[in-house]
Amino acid sequence: GAGVSQSPSNKVTEKGKDVELRCDPISGHTALYWYRQRLGQGLEFLIYFQGNSAPDKSGLPSDRFSAERTGESVSTLTIQRTQQEDSAVYLCASKVGANTEAFFGQGTRLTVV
Amino acid sequence: GIQVEQSPPDLILQEGANSTLRCNFSDSVNNLQWFHQNPWGQLINLFYIPSGTKQNGRLSATTVATERYSLLYISSSQTTDSGVYFCAGPGATNKLIFGTGTLLAVQP
Numbered sequence: 594g595a596g597v598s599q600s601p602s603n604k605v606t607e608k609g610k611d612v613e614l615r616c617d618p619i620s621g622h623t624a625l626y627w628y629r630q631r632l633g634q635g636l637e638f639l640i641y642f643q644g645n646s647a648p649d650k651s652g653l654p655s656d657r658f659s660a661e662r663t664g665e666s667v668s669t670l671t672i673q674r675t676q677q678e679d680s681a682v683y684l685c686a687s688k689v690g691a692n693t694e695a696f697f698g699q700g701t702r703l704t705v706v
Numbered sequence: 707g708i709q710v711e712q713s714p715p716d717l718i719l720q721e722g723a724n725s726t727l728r729c730n731f732s733d734s735v736n737n738l739q740w741f742h743q744n745p746w747g748q749l750i751n752l753f754y755i756p757s758g759t760k761q762n763g764r765l766s767a768t769t770v771a772t773e774r775y776s777l778l779y780i781s782s783s784q785t786t787d788s789g790v791y792f793c794a795g796p797g798a799t800n801k802l803i804f805g806t807g808t809l810l811a812v813q814p
């Protein structure tokens with residue numbers, strides 16, 4: 594696609610439910626990143642994919658968070674048993690390779706009520 | 707991993723004024739990006755600038771990799787320049803490390 598696409602744009606869920614957030618990177622981009630941004634805060638790294646592998650998942654805050662990537666393309670971030678502190682904007686970025694420019698999607702705004 | 711510090715943390719300008727934002731890195735970086743996050747939350751790429759100077763309209767950026775800093779210049783600021791400016795560089799395992807941002811408010 595022309596840019597990084599994330600869906601849904603907004604998600605409201607009840608505490609305790611599971612949610613799946615999707616990221617479609619730019620075609621041909623092998624590197625993919627997930628970040629979390631709480632209101633008024635900076636970007637918090639969650640996980641980095643190179644191809645379908647995740648060499649760095651050090652930012653996942655708990656075992657309720659998981660992510661996968663298939664076909665060196667689409668990635669899904671899953672949050673199980675959501676908590677109110679999970680409320681944030683989840684941003685995805687992709688880039689071609691190591692020393693290249695990263696591009697971000699528009700984000701998914703998650704609200705846990 | 708590397709640390710990224712941005713200054714100033716916030717800035718208020720009158721429309722038409724110029725400003726300089728700074729990004730310091732704790733270690734050398736081989737690529738660096740500047741982003742603008744507009745009031746709607748969208749992260750917009752401004753510059754990919756591992757070294758040297760680039761210009762795009764009223765904005766320009768300079769990275770001095772050997773001294774571990776980068777500068778973003780905004781000239782003749784406009785209200786649409788308001789938002790948060792982030793710089794980011796590569797950390798261990800190639801993940802992007804972001805600074806804490808500079809919150810810019812341009813008043814008419």
